[in-house]
Amino acid sequence: MDKIIEAFHDGINKSGRDREKMCMVTDIAYDPEVVDYLGVDLFHTNRGRAIAFATGMKLSNPNLILAVFIGDMATLGGNHFVHAARRNMDLFVVCVNDFRYRKVAAQETPGDFSRLEFSSYCSIEQPLNLPHLARSNGAVYVARWTALHHEDLINSMAEALPQAGFKLIEVISPKPELLEFFYLNSEIKHGEDTAKVGIEEDKKIVVGKFVERERETFIDAYNKQHYKVLGDKFIKIAAE
Amino acid sequence: MKALEAVEKQEEIPPTEHPMDDVLRMDRIPHIWCPGCGIGLAVTAFVNALEKMQVDLDKVCVVSGIGCTGRVAGYIKTDSFHTTHGRALPFATGLKLGNPDLKIVVFSGDGDIVSIGGNHFIHAARRNIDILVICVNNFIYAMTGGQVAPTTPRSAYTTTSPFGNFETPSNIPQLAESAGAVYVARWTSLHMRRLTQSIIEGFQKPGFSMVEVISPCAMYYSRINKLGLGIDMMKFYHDNSVIKHGEPTENLDIGFQSQIIVGKFVDRERPTFSELYKGWKKEVKTVKRES
Amino acid sequence: MKADPKNVFTGSHYIDGDVACAYGAVAAGCKYLAGYPITPSTEAAEAFAVKAPYVGAQFIQMEDELGSIASVLGASWAGKKAMTITSGPGFSLMMETIGLGAATETPFVIINIQRAGPSTGVPTSTGQADMMQAKWGSHGDYEIIALAPESPQESFELTFKAFNLAERYRVPVMVMSDECVGHMAEKVVIPNAQELEVEPRRYFTGSKKDYKPFKRDKDLVPWMARAGAGYKLYLTGLTHGEDGRPIFDVKTFEMKSKSLRGSTNRYLVDKIRHNRDKIIKFEEHQTDDAEVVVVSYGISARVAIKAVKEARESGIKVGTLRLVTVWPFPEKRIEELAHQVKGFVVPEINYGQVVYEVDRCSQGRANVILVPHGGAAVHDSDDILGAIKQAATDHNPYDRILEYTTALEREVFGENMVSKI
Numbered sequence: 001m002d003k004i005i006e007a008f009h010d011g012i013n014k015s016g017r018d019r020e021k022m023c024m025v026t027d028i029a030y031d032p033e034v035v036d037y038l039g040v041d042l043f044h045t046n047r048g049r050a051i052a053f054a055t056g057m058k059l060s061n062p063n064l065i066l067a068v069f070i071g072d073m074a075t076l077g078g079n080h081f082v083h084a085a086r087r088n089m090d091l092f093v094v095c096v097n098d099f100r101y102r103k104v105a106a107q108e109t110p111g112d113f114s115r116l117e118f119s120s121y122c123s124i125e126q127p128l129n130l131p132h133l134a135r136s137n138g139a140v141y142v143a144r145w146t147a148l149h150h151e152d153l154i155n156s157m158a159e160a161l162p163q164a165g166f167k168l169i170e171v172i173s174p175k176p177e178l179l180e181f182f183y184l185n186s187e188i189k190h191g192e193d194t195a196k197v198g199i200e201e202d203k204k205i206v207v208g209k210f211v212e213r214e215r216e217t218f219i220d221a222y223n224k225q226h227y228k229v230l231g232d233k234f235i236k237i238a239a240e
Numbered sequence: 241m242k243a244l245e246a247v248e249k250q251e252e253i254p255p256t257e258h259p260m261d262d263v264l265r266m267d268r269i270p271h272i273w274c275p276g277c278g279i280g281l282a283v284t285a286f287v288n289a290l291e292k293m294q295v296d297l298d299k300v301c302v303v304s305g306i307g308c309t310g311r312v313a314g315y316i317k318t319d320s321f322h323t324t325h326g327r328a329l330p331f332a333t334g335l336k337l338g339n340p341d342l343k344i345v346v347f348s349g350d351g352d353i354v355s356i357g358g359n360h361f362i363h364a365a366r367r368n369i370d371i372l373v374i375c376v377n378n379f380i381y382a383m384t385g386g387q388v389a390p391t392t393p394r395s396a397y398t399t400t401s402p403f404g405n406f407e408t409p410s411n412i413p414q415l416a417e418s419a420g421a422v423y424v425a426r427w428t429s430l431h432m433r434r435l436t437q438s439i440i441e442g443f444q445k446p447g448f449s450m451v452e453v454i455s456p457c458a459m460y461y462s463r464i465n466k467l468g469l470g471i472d473m474m475k476f477y478h479d480n481s482v483i484k485h486g487e488p489t490e491n492l493d494i495g496f497q498s499q500i501i502v503g504k505f506v507d508r509e510r511p512t513f514s515e516l517y518k519g520w521k522k523e524v525k526t527v528k529r530e531s
Numbered sequence: 532m533k534a535d536p537k538n539v540f541t542g543s544h545y546i547d548g549d550v551a552c553a554y555g556a557v558a559a560g561c562k563y564l565a566g567y568p569i570t571p572s573t574e575a576a577e578a579f580a581v582k583a584p585y586v587g588a589q590f591i592q593m594e595d596e597l598g599s600i601a602s603v604l605g606a607s608w609a610g611k612k613a614m615t616i617t618s619g620p621g622f623s624l625m626m627e628t629i630g631l632g633a634a635t636e637t638p639f640v641i642i643n644i645q646r647a648g649p650s651t652g653v654p655t656s657t658g659q660a661d662m663m664q665a666k667w668g669s670h671g672d673y674e675i676i677a678l679a680p681e682s683p684q685e686s687f688e689l690t691f692k693a694f695n696l697a698e699r700y701r702v703p704v705m706v707m708s709d710e711c712v713g714h715m716a717e718k719v720v721i722p723n724a725q726e727l728e729v730e731p732r733r734y735f736t737g738s739k740k741d742y743k744p745f746k747r748d749k750d751l752v753p754w755m756a757r758a759g760a761g762y763k764l765y766l767t768g769l770t771h772g773e774d775g776r777p778i779f780d781v782k783t784f785e786m787k788s789k790s791l792r793g794s795t796n797r798y799l800v801d802k803i804r805h806n807r808d809k810i811i812k813f814e815e816h817q818t819d820d821a822e823v824v825v826v827s828y829g830i831s832a833r834v835a836i837k838a839v840k841e842a843r844e845s846g847i848k849v850g851t852l853r854l855v856t857v858w859p860f861p862e863k864r865i866e867e868l869a870h871q872v873k874g875f876v877v878p879e880i881n882y883g884q885v886v887y888e889v890d891r892c893s894q895g896r897a898n899v900i901l902v903p904h905g906g907a908a909v910h911d912s913d914d915i916l917g918a919i920k921q922a923a924t925d926h927n928p929y930d931r932i933l934e935y936t937t938a939l940e941r942e943v944f945g946e947n948m949v950s951k952i
Contacts, residue, residue: 020761025605032776035765041758043608044767046631049601052593056605056613057758059589060563064609064759079359080601082415083390083594087407125513126420128366136418136490138408195418218407225395225406226584235587237562240610240757306651324620324650325569326595356567356595384568387577388592399577400568400592403584 003147004096004171005030008067009038011157017065025054026069027077028096040067048076051084054091061239062219065161068093078128085137085166087218092161095130095170130170132194135211140165142194142211147173148183149207156209164217172205263287263297265317272311276462276470278429278455279309282376283316285432285453286347289439300343303332305352307383308457309376312347326356329364332371340514343443344370350377350391354410358390365419365448367513372442373450375412378457379494386460393496397464414489416450417506423449424489424506428477429456431502438504447512454481454500467497534558534727538586544719548686548712549574549616551719552642553582555690556614558721560729561640562588563606563613565599570654571710572618572644579616596621600628600641607639608766610757612694612732614640618710619648622661623668629703630669631768633799636745636753638697638732642690642706644713647880647906656907657710659829660881665705666858672796674803676810677705677858679828683717689855695730696810700752700802707857709880711830711909735762745773751802770796803859812855813864817843821850822873823922826865826889828854830909831878838915847923857885862892869893874922876935878902878915886932895929898922902935914938 012019022040027050035042045053054066068091070077084091131142141160145153153171160167172182186205189197197206216224219237226234258266264287273279290300297318304313306325313320323331332344346353353361353375364371380398381387388401390410397404413424423445427435435453442449456462456473467473477500485503492501511519539558546554553575556564564583566576580590589606593599599615606613617625622643632639643665647658665677676696680686686708693704735742735754742762745753753773756762769777803810816839818824823842825835832853842849852868854861865888868875874897877886886901893899902918904910918935925933 021759023758029767029769029777032765035763039763041762041764042766043605043758043764044769045601045604046627046768049597049628049631052598052601053605055591055593055598056563056565056602056607057609058605059591059602060606060609060611060613061757061759077359078362079356079594080598082358082362082410083355083598086390086410125367125516126510128362129418129420132418133362136411136414215408221406221408222589225404229403230584234584237587237589239759240562322651351568358594381568384570384573385577387568387573390594399573400566400580400590402577402581 001096001173003150004094004153004173005034005038007150007153008094008157010154011161012038014154014158015161017161021063022065022067023054023057024067024069025050025057028069028071049080051077051080051091051093055080055084055089058090059219059237062237063239066091069096070094071096071098082133082137085134085139085168088138088140088165088215089218090164090166092167093169095168097130097170097172098174127199129194129198131168131197131210134166134168135194138166138215139168139211140213140215141167143168143209144170144172144197144207146179146182146186146205146207147171148179149186152188152207164220165215172207260284260287263290263317265315268315271315273308274459276456276458276473277308278378278453278470279312279376281429281432282374282435282453282455283312285435286345286374286439287316288436289443292436293440293443295343299341300345301332301335303328303335303344303346305348305357307349307352307381308378309347309349310352310383326352326360328352329357329360329371329373333364333367333369336369336371337514344372345443346371346373348373348375350375350379350412351381351389354412354415355390361415362419365416365421365450368420368422368447368510369513370446371448372439373448374439374453375450376453376455377412378455378461380457380461382457382460386464391494393494393498396461396496398460399464409494411489411493412452413450413492413505417489420448420510421450421506422447422508422510425450425504426452426454426492427502428454428481428500430474430477430481441504441507445507447510454494454502532729532731534724534729535560536724539721539724539727541721541723544721545716546683546719547574547714547716548680548683548708549644549714550578551683551686552616552690552706552708553578554719554721555687556640556694557582557586557588558687558727559691559694560612561614561694562611563603564588564590564615565593565602565606565613566590566616567593567596567599567621569618569621571646571713572616572642574713575616575642575644596624597628600625600632603639604628604632604635604637607637608758608764610732612638612698614642614694616642616644618644618654619646619652619658619661620650622664626664626668629675630671630673632703633669633673633675634671634768634770635766636701636799637703638701638755640690640693640697640704640706642708645707645709653907655710657830657880657909658906659709659831659879660884660906662707662857662879662881662884665707673799675703675705675858676700676803676856677707679707679854679857680712681829681832681853682712683715683719686712687719687721691727695728698730698732700806700810701733701755702803707829709829743773744775745771745798747773747798747802751798751805807859810856811859811861813861814853814855816851818850818852818868820848821871822848823850823876823919824868824872825849825851825876825878825915825919826854826885827851827878828857828885831880834910834912835878835915837912838919841912841916842919847919849919849923854885860888860892865889865892866894869896872897874898874900874925876900876902876915876918876922878904878910878918880904880906880909883932883934890932898925898927898929898933900933900935902937904937911938
């Protein structure tokens with residue numbers, strides 16, 4: 001986790017964006033010191049609502065730069081995720097994915113039956129292919145890294161932050177003991193078809209930058225359509 | 241003709257049997273749908289499919305959410321559930337896992353399934369729960385009076401997009417495919433036979449199947465956008481729909497009065513939730529024995 | 532601060548209560564509405580969507596009510612006056628985030644056009660059964676303000692007032708209208724912008740380093756800051772101290788400690804309770820000599836007018852007390868009246884919600900009669916009249932809340948079959 005924040009810190013520096021205008025919206029509790037460290041406004045909302053909260057902020061003050069940190073495969077907020085991507089809302093989303101890997105859990109605790117049960121309980125379901133979901137709903141930038149791909153993550157963040165539209169970076173960050181396992185079991189494939197990057201058993205995790213494209217954002221589309229219809233009578237949304 | 245003569249003679253018309261008596265709740269008819277609506281056609285296709293398959297109706301459950309299409313459950317003589325807005329899929333998930341012998345059909349609208357129920361839709365597809373979803377897409381929230389839906393094409397007018405819609409619409413088949421559905425098809429309510437066939441295939445396919453039915457909303461979508469009556473929309477579907485089986489789902493966006501690509505797009509195999517669960521139970525048992 | 536003339540649609544309009552709510556919001560300077568279609572509240576969202584591009588406001592139809600309310604909170608912190616509009620089921624979905632709004636003391640307005648429930652109920656018909664949900668709906672302890680308009684004119688006025696109260700006390704404010712008022716078209720007179728006093732957001736003006744998002748003023752209300760202005764906000768739904776940082780100390784919950792990091796939980800309720808005299812508004816009519824007082828709100832108050840008039844004509848000394856703010860509840864005034872009157876009659880379209888508050892405040896000094904209604908319609912004024920007569924003639928000592936058996940219930944269940952409170 002700290003690694004990701006560190007990468008975010010460096011990513012902001014590298015992208016040259018204004019921290020004063022940056023708001024971090026999360027549904028995961030962060031140490032308050034993060035605020036002092038990053039120098040951004042931090043909003044810790046309730047579970048799953050971070051993207052919707054950030055949507056409201058962006059539409060009320062288009063100058064804000066919104067970084068949304070969500071966890072756990074977007075379970076509770078999946079709908080907001082899909083629709084924000086569809087609208088191409090100008091958000092920078094970092095999904096910190098700390099799923100349990102079935103095989104690893106089994107390997108890790110062969111004797112401890114109770115833990116095995118819990119671990120494998122989580123994994124009888126097939127995981128969501130988040131990059132694919134994001135791309136198919138219209139995200140303009142999709143990348144995936146593990147938390148140990150530190151330099152790549154920084155570059156990715158720096159690259160994505162200045163872009164307009166819905167950006168997703170999935171960061172695979174399970175518990176610290178397993179980080180190295182995932183790092184070693186990953187392969188970098190830039191521009192890979194997102195349909196093929198699903199996380200499966202016995203397969204290497206594909207990381208890299210999968211999508212980078214341009215699409216009209218929600219606010220641009222809103223302004224364009226209303227200028228077209230209303231002409232000078234239309235008043236754009238502006239910060240108070 | 242007999243009925244006409246009876247009316248002329250001012251006699252009572254004897255009740256005649258309707259061919260769908262066994263499957264429809266005739267006491268609930270007349271239904272609430274407006275003249276020119278396409279939902280009735282989707283229901284007809286579904287009923288035809290049930291009759292063709294000769295399934296035991298006691299083992300079929302129809303679950304609906306809220307909206308015009310949400311009323312379907314109330315007209316079909318199976319165990320029917322009219323749930324809250326957007327929650328048809330989780331309700332159906334519970335039904336299926338509670339009694340795996342049941343065949344569950346979720347019959348609901350675009351707003352119910354893709355908008356408020358979008359998250360449930362993704363996750364039911366991801367888990368690959370054995371459910372058939374029939375999603376009637378009429379591009380608008382009709383029950384509440386014509387608001388913009390996530391499926392409303394760009395530049396279409398609705399009451400909450402009074403200056404033209406500027407949002408990019410959802411592509412339901414693509415959403416279903418990317419979330420993991422095993423069977424995805426789209427038809428308009430004009431393609432009755434093909435729709436019926438698709439419903440049969442989806443019904444019999446183990447796993448999460450989705451059939452999207454493009455349907456005219458004569459009262460709101462057509463009227464606000466000056467597209468004519470239901471019959472005009474049907475003519476439009478006739479002239480502008482193209483059947484392309486196996487088309488990549490990313491090409492299935494629908495623009496305002498643009499060409500509509502229909503067909504069967506996805507038909508693949510993935511283990512269902514129940515299968516995985518059974519496998520897992522076995523595994524746990526062996527581990528238990530070993531330890 | 533005066534209202535911006537651009538936002539005020541001055542003049543005489545023939546509009547329904549929903550549209551009046553939308554116009555009231557625009558007049559109050561609301562610049563953000565996130566909604567989701569739900570009968571019977573959609574007309575307000577539609578009206579706002581039409582006006583929004585002309586006044587620089589944003590309307591967005593979110594994917595669900597969960598998203599609507601969360602984005603309203605976001606919009607409020609980004610510096611705009613924001614609201615959402617919904618009805619029964621949507622209101623239920625919003626509850627969790629209303630709790631976040633109360634805990635983070637975010638000013639915003641929710642308009643709930645109540646419909647008959649529970650669950651989907653009768654979407655096109657009226658109800659008043661969300662009153663307790665408005666107060667207690669989210670988990671944990673907090674106070675909100677709820678207003679109940681009785682006419683389209685008041686829908687305009689109270690929505691306007693709701694924004695002022697929200698900004699003044701940094702609290703979620705609910706306008707608890709109902710389907711009847713929402714869909715009732717009447718003459719609504721919107722005054723000149725000069726006559727409308729808008730409460731500006733209470734922004735912190737001192738040095739940015741000194742700012743603490745929950746440091747309280749004398750009236751217990753903290754100062755706001757907007758996001759992206761360099762305040763380094765840390766806002767959380769966890770229980771927090773005045774700097775906004777989470778604390779899990781038992782002392783802070785119980786407020787034993789006098790440290791500056793005192794609990795927000797205590798203040799969440801106190802800032803409303805201590806200011807309640809300034810917030811509470813009700814209308815009294817003919818209560819000076821009254822032996823019976825009809826306590827009502829929303830559409831029920833208008834139905835009661837006829838019953839009260841008839842009762843007065845037949846010689847019963849009856850007065851009315853109409854709740855404009857339902858929460859906080861005018862406890863003091865009800866208590867005073869309890870000394871004076873024989874009984875209270877409370878007509879509401881539910882099986883007893885606000886009536887319990889009346890009973891609690893009258894402390895057994897007066898009889899309390901509930902005129903219940905299952906929803907989907909308004910009361911028959913004869914039932915209210917019957918209850919007034921019962922209250923005037925009842926000489927039995929106070930036992931518990933009495934439930935009046937309405938004509939419809941007598942017809943359906945017979946005299947003795949209805950379960951009583």
